[in-house]
Amino acid sequence: MGSVRASERGGRPTRGILIDAGAALVRPHVERSQSHPLGGVGRHGADCHWYFTGDTGYSRDFKDIRERLAERHTAALGGGFDIALIAVGACLPRWFMKDQHVDLQEAVQIHLDLGAKRSVGVHWGTFALADDPIDLPLHDLAGARQGKGVAQEAFFLLPVGGTRQLARRALESPS
Numbered sequence: 001m002g003s004v005r006a007s008e009r010g011g012r013p014t015r016g017i018l019i020d021a022g023a024a025l026v027r028p029h030v031e032r033s034q035s036h037p038l039g040g041v042g043r044h045g046a047d048c049h050w051y052f053t054g055d056t057g058y059s060r061d062f063k064d065i066r067e068r069l070a071e072r073h074t075a076a077l078g079g080g081f082d083i084a085l086i087a088v089g090a091c092l093p094r095w096f097m098k099d100q101h102v103d104l105q106e107a108v109q110i111h112l113d114l115g116a117k118r119s120v121g122v123h124w125g126t127f128a129l130a131d132d133p134i135d136l137p138l139h140d141l142a143g144a145r146q147g148k149g150v151a152q153e154a155f156f157l158l159p160v161g162g163t164r165q166l167a168r169r170a171l172e173s174p175s
Contacts (some may be wrong), residue, residue: 041066042081044072047168050116052085057099057104063114073115078169084116088141088157089124092132101130102138104144105139111155112148117153118166 042051047071051065062170064079073080091101102110104121111119124137133139137157145155158164 013113029151033090045169048082048166049073049078049080049169051081051087051116052122053087053102053110055087055100056102058109058111062110066113066115075132076171078171080115082091082117083166084111085122086110086119087154088121088137088139089126089134090099090129090132091136092130097130099127100143104140106148107175108141108144108150108155111150118153120164121157124157125160 008034040051040053040056043049069080086107088104088107089099089101091097091103094103107121121137121141125134132162141155141157142152145152154163
């Protein structure tokens with residue numbers, strides 16, 4: 001899988017990862033190239049593991065990311081991503097936008113594919129970019145979650161300027 005650049009923030013060690021959406025590889029920070037465009041970005045910190053999809057279409061890559069990071073996301077290490085920031089909105093018409101922006105059903109599937117504990121829909125309500133209403137996620141996310149059996153607290157939206165505090169990452173206690 002290669003090395004991952006480590007740093008410290010506030011005295012706590014963190015590990016940064018870049019996800020190559022084209023090949024679903026976990027790539028070191030320094031290994032970006034034009035032939036493998038940057039996909040998502042993740043951070044493995046002592047308190048929180050998070051992932052940001054960036055603009056993306058849906059693919060098996062999200063399942064592959066989960067598989068590639070499985071040894072870092074064991075129960076003893078606190079499990080999968082604590083939070084995934086998944087871009088939602090600006091997804092219509094599908095024939096044109098499907099490669100750049102997921103629809104809400106695909107966003108919920110990404111949440112499941114990554115095995116994230118929680119996900120928040122981001123990148124919506126900013127400006128009218130596509131044919132869907134700018135506030136479509138506010139109205140349709142509940143149906144997308146329900147269709148895939150995902151609880152409201154597991155995949156949510158925040159109002160503009162809203163915040164939510166997350167618990168620190170919990171590690172399994174040695175027996």
